[in-house]
Amino acid sequence: MLENYSNLVSVENYCKCEPVHHHVKTEKESCQCNELGKVPHDPSTCALHRTSETTENSNNYTCSNPRDASVDSPNPDRHETMYTGEGTCQSKDCEKSLNLCSNITQDQRLDDEKKKHRQEKYDDYFTSVYNLFQQPIYIGETPHQCGKCGKCFSTASSLTVHERIHTGKKPYKCKFCGKSFNQCANLKTHQRLHTGEKPYQCKECGKSFPQLSALKSHHKMHTGEKPYKCKECGKSFAHSSSFRRHQNIHAAEQHYTCQECGKAFHQLSHFKSHYRLHTGEKPYKCNECDRAFTHYSSFRRHQKTHSLEKFNECKECGKSFLELSHLKRHYRIHTGEKPYKCEVCDKSFTVSSTLRTHQKIHTGEKPYKCKACDKSFIKYSHLTRHQSVHTGEKPYRCKECDKCFTEFSTLREHQKIHTGEKPYKCGECDKSFIQRSNLRIHQRVHTGERPYKCKECGKSFTKCSTLQAHQKIHTGEKPYKCMECNKSFTQDSHLRTHQRVHTGERPYSCKECGKSFTRSSYVKAHLKIHTGEKPYKCKDCDFSFIQMSNLRRHQKIHTAEKITVVNNVT
Known part of the structure; x- marks a missing residue:
């Protein structure tokens, strides 16, 4: 098109149409176009396009190009020659009797075929440029439209990527874990989890991130920016996910209610997922081991156990991880490293999220409130666990x-x-534990640390739950009530243990003799009978006991003896 346009300009420089002298008799009207620079709406309307069609009845044109003919020309007769289709002269009366607006050479006696060929060439130029101006030009428009959803895109490649959402096509596969992606950029970002690459570094603290979005999110910690504000209570959040989770607290309407247990949900997907707990439906089945799952997230997590290669393996315990960051976090258990330190009490943590949760103890922030009893919690998981006290729901069975x-x-x-x-x-002491939290609590026995202190009496405790249970002594609060006998308890665990009196449940069994117990502590104490272990030793007489309670009862003997001796002396 551009080439045709440049050729058109060259034609413009060569030819100009001017008004003819009408004293020359013609059968058709002559070309009156003065501006060839403007493209005509119909290429056939300009006389320039009719020069090759001259016949014995053709129009007469007046030449105004001094390069071809003029009064001062060496051969003025040539200027006076009138042309027909046969090339014969028709008049010598007009001073300017020829106006040929075509690319004519100085030898005007070219044969008709050459003239026709040249004229067709010019016709093509005009037609091409005319069509060029008629075509729509997309400026800021999105001509590539999705046939499925009607969404438009500016480029064909963007449309191709979008269509993979409908087709489910994921051509980019991770060589480490086999996970697939619909975009190459997403694959590259994902692979940084395996390689440990973190190209985006924070200028404030030097911390690095695998994604730019993660860096931007982190940077809000330094700036204090909290762009997401709740319209209900005015509270602001740095992250949209935290904001959405917070909004659920204010949601007054609960659209989807379970008819089995009465639990309500804001989202239909959550309701459907919950209802499978009652029906026992497990729609997500593993092709590797035929194991089925209720939730898709559990299914995806399980699949990783099959594809997991030993590329992120802990050298201490042999445990493998899909992501390098998870391995690094796990390895702190063995090294004891705790890089995240609380500025208020100097307590350190292995994970930043644990530090953030801990800091709420100092601020007193408890954003998650139970609607049934108005009790508030630091963590959302604590709220959901508490709500089961009211609903009685326990969907996960051993x-x-x-x-x-x-x-x-x-x-x-x-x-x-x-x-x-x-x-x-x-x-x-080489003692082992099922949970990491239990290990941390146990280690306080060796360190003597008691971080949880009662404001009423100053007594300190190793566990937060023990402090909370203790504080109910001062308040007299006993929120956990037995439905059978109306007896109340300060702790939920005490209520559950008590309820076994009514149900006859004894879930803890001795592997040696098969005897069952209502509490795990009873089993542990009972096992010492078989092992002969007596860890509780009297300092006065070197007597040892299996249980602490037996030692305390024994120590009263020595206390009574001491009182008797004192009385005898006085």
């Missing part, structure tokens, strides 16, 4: 002992009792 739990994570921890797995080992 296949070994049929014990039910409110949370899936609690069930996983419980199952380690049956498997005997105790991955968390104390470096001081």
Whole structure:
């Protein structure tokens, strides 16, 4: 098109149409176009396009190009020659009797075929430029439209990427874990989890991130920016995910209510997922081992166990991780590294999220409130666990002992009792634990740390839950009530233990003799009969006991003896 346009300009420089002298008799009107620079709406309207069609009845044209003919020309007769289709002269009266607006050479006696060929060439130029101006020009428009949803895109490549959403096509596969992506850029970002590459570094603290979005999110910690503001209470948030989670607290309407247990949900997908707990439906089936799952997230997590290669393996315990960052975080268990430190109490943590949760203890912030009893919690997970007290819902059942739990994570921890797995080992006394949190609490026995202090009496505790239970002594609060006998308790665990009196449940069994107990502590104490272990030793007489309670009862003997001796002396 551009080439045709440049050729058109060259034609413009060569030819000009001017008015003819009408005293020359013609049968048709002559070309009156003075501006060839303007493209005509119909190329056939200009006389320039009719020069090759001259016949014995053709129009007469007046030449105004001094390069071809003039009064001062060496050969003025040539200027006076009138042309017909046969090339014969028709008049000598007009001073300017020829106006040929075509690319004519100085030898005007070219044969008709050459003239026709040249004229057709000019016709093509005009037609091409005319068509060029008629075509729509897309400025800021999006001509590439999706046939499925009607969404438009500026480029064909963007449309191709979008269409993979409808087709489900994911051509870019991770060589490490087999996960597929619909865009190459997403694959590259994902692979940084395996390689550990973190190209985006914070200028404030030097921390690096695999994604630019993660860096921007992190930078809000330094700037204090909280762009997401709740219209209900005015509270602001740095991240949209935290903002959306917070909004659920204010949501007054609960659209989807479970008819089985009365639990309500804001989203239909959450309701459907919950209802499968009652129906037992497990629609997500693993092709590798035929194991089925209720939730898609659990299914995806399980699939990784099959594809997991030993590229992120812990050298200490052999445990493998899909992501390098998870391995690094896990490795801190063995090294004892705690890089995240609380500025208020100097307490350190292995994970930044744990530090943020801990800091709420100092600020007193409890954003998650129970609608049933107005009790507030630091963490959303604590609220959901508490709500099961009101609903009585325990959807996660252990296949070994049929014990039910409110949370899936609690069930996983419980199952380690049956498997005997105790991955968390104390470096001081070689004692092992099922949960990492239990190990941390145990280590306070060696360090003497008691971080949780009662404001009423100054007594300190190793566990936050123990402090909370203790504080109810001062308030007299006993929120956990038995439906059978109306007896109340300060702790939920005490209520559950008590309820076994009515149900006859004894979930803790001795592997040596098969005797069952209502509490795990009773089993541990009972096992010492078989092992002969007597860890509680009297300092006065070197007597040893299996249980602490027996030692305390024994020590009263010495206390009574001392009182008697004092009385005798006085």
